[in-house]
Amino acid sequence: MHAYTGKILHIDVTTRKTRVEQVTPEFLKRYLGGVGLATRLVYDNTPAGCDPLGPDNALCFANGAFAGTTMPVGTKHGVAAKSPLTGMIGDSLSGSQFSEMLRRAGWDGLVIKGQSPSWVVIFIDDDEVRFLDATPYLGKGTITTQEAIREAIGDENVRVSAIGPAGENLVRYALIDNDGRQVGRTGNGAVMGSKRIKALAIRGSHGITVADPDGLMEATLKLIKVAQGPGTLKYRVLGTPSNVLNMNAIGVLPTRNFQETVFDHAEDVSGERLHEQYHVKSLACAGCPIACEQWGAVREGKYKGARIGMDYEPLFALGPNCGMGSMPVIIKLVQTCDDLGLDGMSAGVVLSWAMECYQRGILSKEELDGVDLQFGNDEAALIMLDKIAHRDGVGDLLAEGVKRASARVGKGSDHFAMHSKGLEMPGYDVRGLKTFAMGLAVCTRGACHNRALSYEIDIKGKVDRFTVGPGRGKMAMDTENFACILDCLVLCKFLRNCFDDFNVDVARIYTMATGIDLSPEELVAVGERVCNLKKAFNIREGWTRADDWLPPRVFEDPIPSGPGKGAHLTPDELNYEIDDYYRARGWTPEGLIPRQKLIELDLADIAEDIGVEMPIANVAAGEG
Amino acid sequence: MGEIGYKHIVCDPTLCTGCRLCEYACSMVKTRSFDPNYSRIRVVRIEPYAMMAIACRLCEDAPCILACPRDALTRSEVNGTMLVNTDKCDGCGWCVEACDFGAIILSPESKHAEICDLCPDVQDGPPCVSFCPKEALSLATPEVLRQQVRRDVVARLMEELK
Numbered sequence: 075m076h077a078y079t080g081k082i083l084h085i086d087v088t089t090r091k092t093r094v095e096q097v098t099p100e101f102l103k104r105y106l107g108g109v110g111l112a113t114r115l116v117y118d119n120t121p122a123g124c125d126p127l128g129p130d131n132a133l134c135f136a137n138g139a140f141a142g143t144t145m146p147v148g149t150k151h152g153v154a155a156k157s158p159l160t161g162m163i164g165d166s167l168s169g170s171q172f173s174e175m176l177r178r179a180g181w182d183g184l185v186i187k188g189q190s191p192s193w194v195v196i197f198i199d200d201d202e203v204r205f206l207d208a209t210p211y212l213g214k215g216t217i218t219t220q221e222a223i224r225e226a227i228g229d230e231n232v233r234v235s236a237i238g239p240a241g242e243n244l245v246r247y248a249l250i251d252n253d254g255r256q257v258g259r260t261g262n263g264a265v266m267g268s269k270r271i272k273a274l275a276i277r278g279s280h281g282i283t284v285a286d287p288d289g290l291m292e293a294t295l296k297l298i299k300v301a302q303g304p305g306t307l308k309y310r311v312l313g314t315p316s317n318v319l320n321m322n323a324i325g326v327l328p329t330r331n332f333q334e335t336v337f338d339h340a341e342d343v344s345g346e347r348l349h350e351q352y353h354v355k356s357l358a359c360a361g362c363p364i365a366c367e368q369w370g371a372v373r374e375g376k377y378k379g380a381r382i383g384m385d386y387e388p389l390f391a392l393g394p395n396c397g398m399g400s401m402p403v404i405i406k407l408v409q410t411c412d413d414l415g416l417d418g419m420s421a422g423v424v425l426s427w428a429m430e431c432y433q434r435g436i437l438s439k440e441e442l443d444g445v446d447l448q449f450g451n452d453e454a455a456l457i458m459l460d461k462i463a464h465r466d467g468v469g470d471l472l473a474e475g476v477k478r479a480s481a482r483v484g485k486g487s488d489h490f491a492m493h494s495k496g497l498e499m500p501g502y503d504v505r506g507l508k509t510f511a512m513g514l515a516v517c518t519r520g521a522c523h524n525r526a527l528s529y530e531i532d533i534k535g536k537v538d539r540f541t542v543g544p545g546r547g548k549m550a551m552d553t554e555n556f557a558c559i560l561d562c563l564v565l566c567k568f569l570r571n572c573f574d575d576f577n578v579d580v581a582r583i584y585t586m587a588t589g590i591d592l593s594p595e596e597l598v599a600v601g602e603r604v605c606n607l608k609k610a611f612n613i614r615e616g617w618t619r620a621d622d623w624l625p626p627r628v629f630e631d632p633i634p635s636g637p638g639k640g641a642h643l644t645p646d647e648l649n650y651e652i653d654d655y656y657r658a659r660g661w662t663p664e665g666l667i668p669r670q671k672l673i674e675l676d677l678a679d680i681a682e683d684i685g686v687e688m689p690i691a692n693v694a695a696g697e698g
Numbered sequence: 699m700g701e702i703g704y705k706h707i708v709c710d711p712t713l714c715t716g717c718r719l720c721e722y723a724c725s726m727v728k729t730r731s732f733d734p735n736y737s738r739i740r741v742v743r744i745e746p747y748a749m750m751a752i753a754c755r756l757c758e759d760a761p762c763i764l765a766c767p768r769d770a771l772t773r774s775e776v777n778g779t780m781l782v783n784t785d786k787c788d789g790c791g792w793c794v795e796a797c798d799f800g801a802i803i804l805s806p807e808s809k810h811a812e813i814c815d816l817c818p819d820v821q822d823g824p825p826c827v828s829f830c831p832k833e834a835l836s837l838a839t840p841e842v843l844r845q846q847v848r849r850d851v852v853a854r855l856m857e858e859l860k
Contacts, residue, residue, distance in 0.1 A: 142732050144722045144829060171718075178733070217745065231735075254746055279806065281733030287726060291825070298719065298831050355747040358717035363831030365715035369747050381746065 075099050076285040077139050077587040078107075082115065083181050085196065085203060087269050088129060088188030092203050097182065099590045104676060106584075107138035107182065108152035109165045110562030110604040115185050116154045116163065117607060117680070122614045126158040126261075127244055127268035129189040135176065135274075136183035138564035139588050142174035142282045142361070144294040146301055147566035149173045149361035157260035158268075159246045159420070159475050160496040160520045162612040162621075164260030167524075167561055169359030170253040175233040178278025190270040193242075195223055197232075197275045208272035213239055215413035216251035223275050236273035237263040238415025240463040244268055245473040247420035247498070251412060254383060255359060255367075258417045260497060260519060285589030293583050297572060301363040305571035310356070313368035314386035315345030317501070318394075324533070325637035326503040329394045330449050331426035332492050332627060335503045336636035339399025347401055348384055357383055364568050372402040380406040387523075390501030391422025396429060397449030410456060414463035420475060421462065423498035425455055427476045427491055428468075436485045443467040489626045495520035505628050506638035507532040507539050512651035513550045515622045516665075518608040524567070527553040540638075542647045547654030555601035562600055603675045606659075606667060610677070613684045619665045622652055662688060703839040704756050704778025707739060707814060707824060711750035713834035716743050720751050720826035720835060727817060727825050735806050738814040739826045739835075751835060753826070754780060754801040754814040762813075765796035771811070780813045787811050 080102070082095040105111045112134040119132035133155045140148025151173035157164025176184070179200050186196075193208035210226075211219045220234040233252065241248035241263035248263030249256045257263070284290050308316055321327040322340040329337040341347060345368070352370035359367075367383035382405050392398060392407040411418040425447075431437040432447045439446060443461065445468075447454045461469025471479050476498055480491035492499045497520025504511035513528030514521045523529055528550040532539035537546065560567050563580065573579045577594035584592045612621075624643070632642040656663060660671045669685030672678065721737040729736045739753035756778045763771045763780065770786035771793060773779070789809035794802045805812050816837070817824040827835045838846075 142722070144719055144726070144732070146719075146831075221745065279735060281725070281729060281731030281736070283731045287730055291723070291726060295829060298829060302831060355712075356715055357747055358715035358831075360718050361722065362715075362717050363719065365717065365832065383746075 076283045076589045077143065078102055078182050079177065079180050081181055082183040082185060083198070083203070084185045084187070086188040087186060087190040087194065087196070087205075087271060090205055094201075095185075099588075102182065103590050103592060103596070104600070105604065106562035106600055107136050108150065108562045108564035109154065109167060109558070110152075110600060110607070111136035111183055112152040112154035113163060113165055113604060113607055113611065115183055116156065117611050119185050119187065120156055123616075124156060126156040126161065126164075126265060129187065129269070131156050131187070131265055131268070133186045133262065133265045133269065134183060137173040137176050138562070139584055140361075140563065140565070141177040143284060143587060144291060144298070144361065145565075145583060145587065146294060146297050146361060146363045147359070147569045148564065149359065150564040150566060151176065152561065152564060153250065153257045153262050155262055155265040156615070158244070158264045159261040162495060162520070162615055162617065163518055163608045164262055164265070165519060165561075165608065166257040166259055166262050167564060168250075168252060168255045168257040169362065169566065170255040171233045171360045172235050172252040172276065173564075174360050175276045175278050177282055178280050179276055180278065180280055186269065186271070188269060193270045193272050195273045195275055196271055197227065199277050200279055206275075208270075211236075211272050212242065215239070216415050217254065217413060219273055220251070220253070223273055227275060227277075229277060232275050232277045234273050234275045237266050237271075238413060238463065240264075240415040240473075241267035242272070243463065243465045243473070245416060245462060245465070246475045246478075247417040247424075248415050249417045251415060254412070256412065256417070259419065259522065261417075263415050284587045286586040290583065290586040293579075293586065297569070298363040300572045301569060303572070306364045306568060309364050309366035309568045312345035312349050313356075313366045313384065315348050315368065315384050315389055317386040318344045318389065319346065321390075321502060323637070324506065325633065325639070326506045327394055328390060328492075328499070328501055328503050330397050331395060331423070331430040331490055332499070332503060333430065333490075333631075334635065335506065335633050335638050337394035337399070340394065342399050343389065343393045343401055343404055345386075352401055352405065354381070359566070362566065364566075366568055370401070370405050372405055375402055377402045377406040380409050382409040382412065384408065387501055388418030388422065391419045391498075392425070392455070395422050395426045395501070396455060398452060398455070399450065400452070403452040407452070407455060407459070410459050414459060416459065416463055419500060420498040421459060423492050424462070424472050424476055424479070425458060427480065427487070428458070428472060430490050431483065431487050436483060436487050441468065489630070492625055492627065493521055494624055495621055497521045502529050503633070503638070504624065505633050505641045505643055508542050508643060508647065508651070509537055509539065509546045509550055511624060511628065511643055512546065512648060512655060513554065515624050515648060516550070516652060516655050517554070518605070518612050525554065525557055525561075526550065527557040527567075540641055542651050544654065546651055547656070547658040550655055551658045554605055555598070558604050559597060559601040562604055599675070603677060606672065606675055607677060607680065610667060610672070610680045610684050613666060619652075622665060624648065662686060662692065702841040703758075705816070705837040705839050706756040706778075707751075707753040707816070707826065708836050708838045708843065709751040710834045710836075711748070713832045714741070714750045715832055715834075716741055716749040717831065719829045719831060723825040723829040727820060728812075736803070736812070738801075738803060738812055740800070751826070752799050752801055755799060756780070761796040761798065762793035762802060765792040767792060774815075777816050777818060779815045781815075782811050782813060784808070784810050
């Protein structure tokens with residue numbers, strides 16, 4: 075076997091014992107790596123019903139088959155655990171150098187359990203694992219921590235994944251940062267913090283061999299050249315911030331906590347403005363020929379010196395969604411989140427929820443610790459982010475995420491707590507994107523655009539985005555399965571338009587790298603398998619159909635103005651689409667997975683855990 | 699011989715994105731595995747966005763050759779690169795210290811000095827250059843670089859006159 079090492083490192087931080095698990099090529103081929111492998115490791119190593127912030131939760135890392143090779147955008151890693159934000163599967167992805175170093179240290183994955191008696195940095199030096207005292211780094215920001223650890227070890231080749239104050243203080247949407255790229259969203263930083271791990275440092279000295287070096291070099295060189303063409307133009311030039319004006323133009327740019335969908339200062343916070351006025355450099359993750367990370371720097375004014383690699387999602391969340399109409403302000407806010415180790419998307423939607431509570435008198439200035447948290451008040455937002463990361467005063471409430479915070483505050487504040495399954499919503503207002511609405515509702519990770527990917531169906535005009543209709547269930551399933559294949563390989567989604575025939579090309583290159591035969595059909599099957607695996611994890615944690623739902627605002631508050639004026643979703647529409655989706659998936663009307671389906675997906679052991687019988691009526695209907 | 703000086707690998711730091719595909723490609727050609735510890739070109743990144751790739755610059759009066767106590771380093775008459783006589787080299791590392799650019803590695807395996815040789819055996823030229831997605835890497839002589847700098851400065855002056 076090439077590329078893969080066939081070895082998973084298990085670390086128990088309570089006892090500081092480690093062990094090596096050998097995995098077979100057949101096993102690796104079923105999950106590939108990344109999100110698929112990490113999720114399988116969580117499923118196998120986390121007891122049902124465990125406390126996500128307790129010692130039993132397994133925090134799992136996995137790289138992909140292409141880590142550290144010339145396969146473009148293949149050097150990413152997946153991280154998964156039971157999410158402290160959603161109580162369900164929390165699977166994340168990140169680019170950068172960590173994935174390569176994990177492989178060069180000899181590992182396909184890590185499983186970390188337990189809870190250290192004192193704060194530690196785990197230093198994985200090939201097959202030696204050391205536990206370093208983390209006291210000097212406590213309270214420090216993510217980037218400062220990484221540099222300080224590299225300096226202490228005395229080798230700039232060491233790669234570090236670190237949490238910030240937010241992770242230390244168990245903010246439920248804390249992230250893990252590596253070289254300025256983030257393992258974001260579902261609170262894996264809090265899981266790491268709950269184990270009292272400030273950082274993972276890793277150094278590898280092994281080379282990565284591939285089965286067919288000449289074939290792989292030729293095929294990957296071709297892809298690198300294609301990746302400079304039209305398929306990646308958007309990402310290379312303006313990056314994802316180009317979405318601001320596009321979403322604004324079609325009236326789906328969430329503004330002031332999703333109260334509006336068109337932002338009056340959209341031009342000022344657009345990708346175009348970032349590019350013209352603030353752009354300093356385009357950066358790439360390891361092995362990436364695209365370089366989508368558009369760095370902006372503030373050169374004058376009160377935020378002079380602030381700088382960040384800007385992406386659309388934190389931009390929308392902390393910008394228009396919080397009523398911020400100035401690019402320097404948003405650069406400062408995103409940089410602050412990254413440094414504190416807060417997920418910028420969730421932090422933005424939490425802030426905007428608190429701002430709307432303040433606007434409506436649900437939370438008073440006193441209840442907000444005297445902070446005048448109006449939409450557009452940048453200084454108030456910065457104070458509040460710091461309070462959240464340190465769970466100081468009202469920050470302790472906001473650190474819980476909008477689902478829990480609104481349940482505690484009450485007074486109807488759940489009406490505009492914009493989340494699904496507890497995960498705060500991304501930057502596309504679903505009232506004007508009805509296929510995507512269902513995609514977010516059924517998504518196992520909560521409201522995640524990256525896992526659902528079905529906004530493409532609406533935005534590219536494949537359907538009428540203001541109505542529902544037959545066939546959307548299958549379309550949403552297909553985008554979800556495709557996203558999942560990329561997340562397992564791992565390949566960044568931004569390369570997705572660069573293949574002649576994705577399944578054929580990638581299966582071929584996978585075999586060149588690993589020496590493991592993989593047919594295009596087998597590659598396709600991984601997407602469906604891992605989507606079902608994630609769903610199975612959620613079912614084991616007590617998921618019911620009621621969890622696949624959206625906040626009241628999308629049903630009860632029609633879009634007030636702009637191109638989407640009047641648009642809203644009805645419960646009947648969403649139920650119709652969810653039924654359609656479950657049918658396409660071959661699930662029961664209640665959204666459970668039939669035993670036979672799991673066996674077909676080569677998940678027979680999981681069928682024992684959560685499989686159900688398909689009701690007779692549905693079997694007949696399916697066959698008809 | 700029309701050109702003045704030897705060509706070497708040049709990196710334009712404004713174009714370099716820090717992707718390190720050059721390291722991956724170099725190490726594959728030299729070791730048949732992806733192992734940046736053996737790459738003769740290395741990307742240096744000073745957080746967050748100052749970065750460039752560095753390989754041997756084929757210095758005219760090369761300090762590495764002068765520094766070697768065993769006369770293991772000589773210059774190729776074919777392409778000007780530094781040749782390492784592995785029978786003489788004992789891995790003392792004086793050349794590594796002498797190099798102003800950190801462009802020499804000591805092979806973790808053989809312990810010998812290894813220096814960019816511009817891949818004379820590779821048909822399409824050095825793979826670091828062909829794999830560089832942003833064309834930040836190129837092969838140039840000092841004279842060509844001088845010409846480029848002169849063109850840039852004149853273009854800038856003309857821009858200011860507009």
